[in-house]
Amino acid sequence: MTVLPRPGDPVITPALVAEHGLTPDEYQRLVDMLGRTPTFTELGVVSALWSEHCSYKHSRPLLRTLPTKAPYVLQGPGENAGVIAVGDGLAVAFKIESHNHPSAVEPYQGAATGVGGILRDVFTMGARPIAMLNSLRFGSLDHPRVRYLFAGVVKGIGDYGNSVGVPTIGGEVVFDPAYETNPLVNAMCVGVMHERDLIRAKAEGVGNPIIAVGARTGRDGIHGASFASEDLSHESDAKRPRVQVGDPFTEKLLLEASLELIKSGHIVAIQDMGAAGLTSSSAEMAARGDVGVTIDVTKMPVREEGMTPYEILLSESQERMLVVAKRGHEAQVKEILAKWDLSAEVIGEVIAEPVYRVTEGDRVVAEFPGSRLVTDCPVYHPDARESDTIAALRARDVDAIRERPEERDAAWTLRELLSSPTIASKAWVYRQYDTSVRTNTMLGPGGDAAVLRLRGTRKALAVKTDCNGRYVYLEPRVGGRIAVAEAARNVACTGARPMAITNCLNFGNPKRPEVFFQFREAVGGMAEACETLGTPVTGGNVSLYNESPNGAVFPTPVIGMVGLADDVDHVTRATFQQAGDTIVLLGEPTSELGASEYLARVHNVTAGAPPRCDLQVERRLIDLLLEAIQAGVVSSAHDCSDGGLAVALAECAMADREQRFSATVDLSSWSGISKRAMLFGEAQGRVVVSTDSPARVERIAAARGVPVRRIGIVEAADRPFRIEYAGGQLVAPLEQLASAYHNAIPSIMTRVAVADDALAADAPSTVGS
Amino acid sequence: MKFGVITFPGSNSDEDAFLAITDVLGQEGVKLWHKDHDLRGVDVVILPGGFSYGDYLRAGAIARFSPIMREVVAHADRGGPVVGICNGFQIACEAGLLPGALLRNASLQFVSELCRVRVETTETRFSNQYAPGQILRLPIAHGDGRYTADDATLDRLEQNGQVVFRYVNAKGETDPSADPNGSMRGIAGIVNERGNVLGLMPHPERAAEAIVGSADGVALFESLLAQVGV
Numbered sequence: 001m002t003v004l005p006r007p008g009d010p011v012i013t014p015a016l017v018a019e020h021g022l023t024p025d026e027y028q029r030l031v032d033m034l035g036r037t038p039t040f041t042e043l044g045v046v047s048a049l050w051s052e053h054c055s056y057k058h059s060r061p062l063l064r065t066l067p068t069k070a071p072y073v074l075q076g077p078g079e080n081a082g083v084i085a086v087g088d089g090l091a092v093a094f095k096i097e098s099h100n101h102p103s104a105v106e107p108y109q110g111a112a113t114g115v116g117g118i119l120r121d122v123f124t125m126g127a128r129p130i131a132m133l134n135s136l137r138f139g140s141l142d143h144p145r146v147r148y149l150f151a152g153v154v155k156g157i158g159d160y161g162n163s164v165g166v167p168t169i170g171g172e173v174v175f176d177p178a179y180e181t182n183p184l185v186n187a188m189c190v191g192v193m194h195e196r197d198l199i200r201a202k203a204e205g206v207g208n209p210i211i212a213v214g215a216r217t218g219r220d221g222i223h224g225a226s227f228a229s230e231d232l233s234h235e236s237d238a239k240r241p242r243v244q245v246g247d248p249f250t251e252k253l254l255l256e257a258s259l260e261l262i263k264s265g266h267i268v269a270i271q272d273m274g275a276a277g278l279t280s281s282s283a284e285m286a287a288r289g290d291v292g293v294t295i296d297v298t299k300m301p302v303r304e305e306g307m308t309p310y311e312i313l314l315s316e317s318q319e320r321m322l323v324v325a326k327r328g329h330e331a332q333v334k335e336i337l338a339k340w341d342l343s344a345e346v347i348g349e350v351i352a353e354p355v356y357r358v359t360e361g362d363r364v365v366a367e368f369p370g371s372r373l374v375t376d377c378p379v380y381h382p383d384a385r386e387s388d389t390i391a392a393l394r395a396r397d398v399d400a401i402r403e404r405p406e407e408r409d410a411a412w413t414l415r416e417l418l419s420s421p422t423i424a425s426k427a428w429v430y431r432q433y434d435t436s437v438r439t440n441t442m443l444g445p446g447g448d449a450a451v452l453r454l455r456g457t458r459k460a461l462a463v464k465t466d467c468n469g470r471y472v473y474l475e476p477r478v479g480g481r482i483a484v485a486e487a488a489r490n491v492a493c494t495g496a497r498p499m500a501i502t503n504c505l506n507f508g509n510p511k512r513p514e515v516f517f518q519f520r521e522a523v524g525g526m527a528e529a530c531e532t533l534g535t536p537v538t539g540g541n542v543s544l545y546n547e548s549p550n551g552a553v554f555p556t557p558v559i560g561m562v563g564l565a566d567d568v569d570h571v572t573r574a575t576f577q578q579a580g581d582t583i584v585l586l587g588e589p590t591s592e593l594g595a596s597e598y599l600a601r602v603h604n605v606t607a608g609a610p611p612r613c614d615l616q617v618e619r620r621l622i623d624l625l626l627e628a629i630q631a632g633v634v635s636s637a638h639d640c641s642d643g644g645l646a647v648a649l650a651e652c653a654m655a656d657r658e659q660r661f662s663a664t665v666d667l668s669s670w671s672g673i674s675k676r677a678m679l680f681g682e683a684q685g686r687v688v689v690s691t692d693s694p695a696r697v698e699r700i701a702a703a704r705g706v707p708v709r710r711i712g713i714v715e716a717a718d719r720p721f722r723i724e725y726a727g728g729q730l731v732a733p734l735e736q737l738a739s740a741y742h743n744a745i746p747s748i749m750t751r752v753a754v755a756d757d758a759l760a761a762d763a764p765s766t767v768g769s
Numbered sequence: 770m771k772f773g774v775i776t777f778p779g780s781n782s783d784e785d786a787f788l789a790i791t792d793v794l795g796q797e798g799v800k801l802w803h804k805d806h807d808l809r810g811v812d813v814v815i816l817p818g819g820f821s822y823g824d825y826l827r828a829g830a831i832a833r834f835s836p837i838m839r840e841v842v843a844h845a846d847r848g849g850p851v852v853g854i855c856n857g858f859q860i861a862c863e864a865g866l867l868p869g870a871l872l873r874n875a876s877l878q879f880v881s882e883l884c885r886v887r888v889e890t891t892e893t894r895f896s897n898q899y900a901p902g903q904i905l906r907l908p909i910a911h912g913d914g915r916y917t918a919d920d921a922t923l924d925r926l927e928q929n930g931q932v933v934f935r936y937v938n939a940k941g942e943t944d945p946s947a948d949p950n951g952s953m954r955g956i957a958g959i960v961n962e963r964g965n966v967l968g969l970m971p972h973p974e975r976a977a978e979a980i981v982g983s984a985d986g987v988a989l990f991e992s993l994l995a996q997v998g999v
Contacts, residue, residue, distance in 0.1 A: 155878075155879075158879050159879070159912075162820075162879060162881075162910065162912075163779070163781075163820040163823065163824070164781065165781020165782070165819060165820075247823070248820070248823065249778070249779050249820065249822065249823025249825065250823075252778075252779055252781065252820070253778055253779075340778070341778060430881070431878070431879075431880055431881055431882055432878050432879045432880070432881065433879075433881055434879075434881050434910035435881055435908075435910070436881065436883075436908035436910055436972065436975045436981070436982070437781055437782055437785065437818075437910060437975070438784070438785065439785045439788065439789075439974075439975050439977070439978070439981050440981065441981055441982070442980060442981060442982075453980060453981070568980060
């Protein structure tokens with residue numbers, strides 16, 4: 001059909017093309033594809049679909065190197081969410097996604113809509129969301145702007161998830177100046193379904209109607225996908241109107257209606273209208289089904305008058321879905337939506353002709369051949385070269401850094417670390433999240449991983465997000481490996497077998513060789529770890545251009561790990577359970593100190609090589625842990641990570657406010673390791689276990705070839721916390737450590753009224769019930 | 770015994786209540802829809818937790834106008850038992866079934882935790898299976914839970930034994946620091962004068978199995994069963 005410029009639309013000029021973020025080469029590709037000058041609408045469509053956010057044009061070739069297969073993987077990358085089978089006819093859908101840029105300029109709505117989007121990705125697979133996790137990165141809480149972002153993001157996540165009724169049960173919050181103006185807000189959702197209810201977002205069946213469902217379309221969020229694909233700058237605040245506004249109430253209705261719709265059998269496909277809205281949902285569904293589609297924008301239910309095709313196609317108004325129904329079942333679809341007070345309008349249909357066509361009534365305003373709109377997007381292979389500065393930081397001899405005078409008392413150092421906001425209790429955060437709704441939560445936030453029972457079975461699901469960006473910054477391959485290994489270790493500590501991951505790759509501008517080097521290496525490290533640990537990647541999200549005038553964030557490939565415990569009786573806590581238990585360290589202590597939280601917190605130094613990560617050892621450690629837990633000889637198991645062994649032991653003792661213990665630990669026989677590496681070094685592959693049968697743990701460890709040491713005894717809470725080492729000892733009243741750990745974040749956040757005031761002006765008027 | 774759980778648009782603990790009734794207590798559960806005009810012969814009505822109508826305007830303020838609420842009020846007027854949990858407590862107050870109101874938490878933050886409440890009276894049809902003074906662990910999860918009423922109302926509630934649950938610390942004492950939302954006199958749950966309508970902010974239906982942290986909520990429902998000797 002003939003496509004003519006729409007009266008009143010701007011004329012296509014090089015300046016307009018540049019404004020849409022297309023390079024001259026990309027624009028030429030578009031002209032070649034069409035065989036003519038694009039219309040303004042077509043330019044808008046392509047600018048969204050070929051944005052980094054939608055197209056993965058810099059990351060795709062490397063993502064293909066990740067392992068994605070296992071017999072239990074039902075759906076790998078390329079769908080709304082990954083899906084694995086967990087037995088008993090059940091499947092688990094899960095996915096992680098970033099909402100960094102919106103949250104940097106509008107923390108409350110940015111985070112809230114991030115939660116909304118990832119929920120929709122999971123329930124459009126046919127799964128009922130049962131848990132949310134969040135992986136958050138902020139600058140130092142010393143800065144008022146950071147406190148404002150932190151408080152706003154947490155409130156946004158809470159208000160949205162709480163209202164929809166999905167428990168937010170885990171994640172991580174890390175603070176480092178590297179994230180000061182560019183926070184990272186990654187939200188993960190986990191859902192459960194019967195395998196038979198799995199549905200994919202693939203348009204099929206010529207003549208089937210395409211239906212827009214849910215909220216009406218407004219002018220909000222236009223070009224959100226493009227905004228997410230550029231560096232943050234001083235002008236970013238002016239792009240606040242590109243941030244969408246969420247309505248969790250409509251989301252809850254949409255969730256119930258969608259699940260009912262999927263079960264009803266009246267539809268063949270369903271997809272969230274997320275980034276790039278109607279454009280990307282319709283084009284992607286058509287490309288997956290290898291069919292043509294035609295859409296009439298005048299049929300779209302809109303919120304405002306006079307919206308152009310360009311605006312309707314690119315709006316990112318929230319809480320909308322695109323559905324392909326079975327022909328003749330339109331009335332039934334509308335009836336289900338009406339029950340939930342939601343609208344459903346037929347806006348187009350699946351056609352045999354291989355085109356992607358958009359009309360405004362009778363006028364064709366955009367038309368692309370076949371699925372080339374999706375497949376013709378360029379793929380880039382940028383240069384990769386390590387930054388000399390970072391290589392020099394890694395090579396620095398951190399053992400030469402002198403101890404501060406206060407460190408003569410190792411208890412001082414331990415308190416410093418326990419009160420570091422990255423290590424300290426995050427109860428201030430998760431007290432604002434409903435963790436108990438849906439009554440599946442066995443282990444909520446604050447442990448190594450969160451654990452949910454799988455109703456109707458004996459099984460339980462463990463979920464965790466993890467990444468140490470400082471490690472990845474200093475040595476990306478090792479950091480990528482550790483991110484996966486640590487997430488797996490966390491899940492195994494709760495008694496679950498690590499099964500599969502989703503990932504959210506937060507990096508800087510890929511056109512800079514030093515950034516692309518980090519990306520390539522980190523993905524390489526992750527691939528190695530996923531391969532060795534048997535945890536394929538089932539999907540995820542790439543967020544590039546996390547840069548501000550101060551530079552790029554730490555490269556942060558966040559891993560969202562899902563694990564399965566065969567029996568709820570195996571679910572194990574991180575904290576000590578009874579006085580008199582023997583404390584056992586699994587894994588090998590080393591003299592490594594590089595890239596540690598100790599150096600960052602106590603010496604303000606980000607340098608040295610991160611600890612080595614031997615994946616074979618990690619695998620054996622996981623097998624050993626699971627065998628010992630299943631044998632019933634493990635009272636508690638806690639991963640040894642940020643802050644090292646001393647911090648891990650202190651956490652085992654007092655992280656649980658309701659049930660505290662102390663510990664007497666003796667490391668005096670350890671030789672050849674400095675005091676601070678022994679106490680605060682972050683050697684990988686280590687787990688602190690408490691047990692009433694140490695000999696049996698030792699036998700299992702020996703059989704698995706994992707080093708094991710009895711290092712102490714769990715004591716009653718009124719005894720001092722004590723670690724002896726060659727040449728001295730760390731002694732502290734337990735209460736003092738608990739206070740450092742539990743009060744750190746509340747005391748910062750309540751001291752400061754600025755954040756609350758700023759928020760009050762921002763947040764909507766309801767907190768809700 | 771037949772328990773009806775109402776689903777308002779935005780209810781999110783309706784399923785939790787339904788499963789506690791059916792799976793854990795083995796009683797008959799009926800899912801009631803907000804647009805209906807029929808309680809379908811249930812003995813007990815549960816107004817569940819959640820965010821009915823998004824809590825827009827004010828928590829519970831719109832739900833009270835739902836068609837089914839006319840039937841719920843009539844049921845209560847006949848002396849039929851009603852349990853309002855969290856958002857359901859807010860709806861019951863808005864509907865005039867219970868005195869007082871639930872305001873924004875004193876902290877201005879949503880609060881979610883396993884709190885402690887003390888059973889203040891066992892002389893109600895909702896608490897007769899507890900021991901007097903028993904300390905319960907029940908989850909709370911709300912932004913608007915600060916129970917508020919004028920002094921005369923509060924005095925009357927106390928004198929009539931209408932305060933059923935009060936927030937306490939680990940020693941079982943009332944203590945402002947153990948009151949998670951700033952409720953007046955630490956009130957977590959009350960009954961109406963006639964004793965057939967209970968409203969409480971904590972979630973007994975989410976404390977029905979030890980595997981999810983606490984089973985202390987079960988006796989609340991068992992109290993209703995004991996009442997009729999089921």
